[in-house]
Amino acid sequence: MSTSKTGRWICEACGWIYDPAEGDPDGGVPPGTAFKDIPEDWFCPVCGARTSDFEPYED
Numbered sequence: 001m002s003t004s005k006t007g008r009w010i011c012e013a014c015g016w017i018y019d020p021a022e023g024d025p026d027g028g029v030p031p032g033t034a035f036k037d038i039p040e041d042w043f044c045p046v047c048g049a050r051t052s053d054f055e056p057y058e059d
Contacts, residue, residue: 009035010057014047017057 009018018024018038023031027045029038035054043050 006057006059007034008057008059009054011044011047011049012053012055013049014044016044016046018054 007020010016011018018035020034021031023029023033024042024045025031027042029042035051038051040051044053
C-alpha cells in the first residue's frame, strides 16, 4: 500500500475521509494516528467498512 501526500485515506464504500490530523476520537483513534497505525478492529464511523476498504486519498 502506498500512502498519500496528505496521509488521508478515503473509504471506498461511502466516501468518508480519514484524516490523521483529526483521527477518530469517537472510534478510539486519537488525533495524530497514521492510518497504518489504526487498530485492526477499527471500522469506518459512517458505514462500518474495515481498513481494507480504504485507499489513499489524493486531493
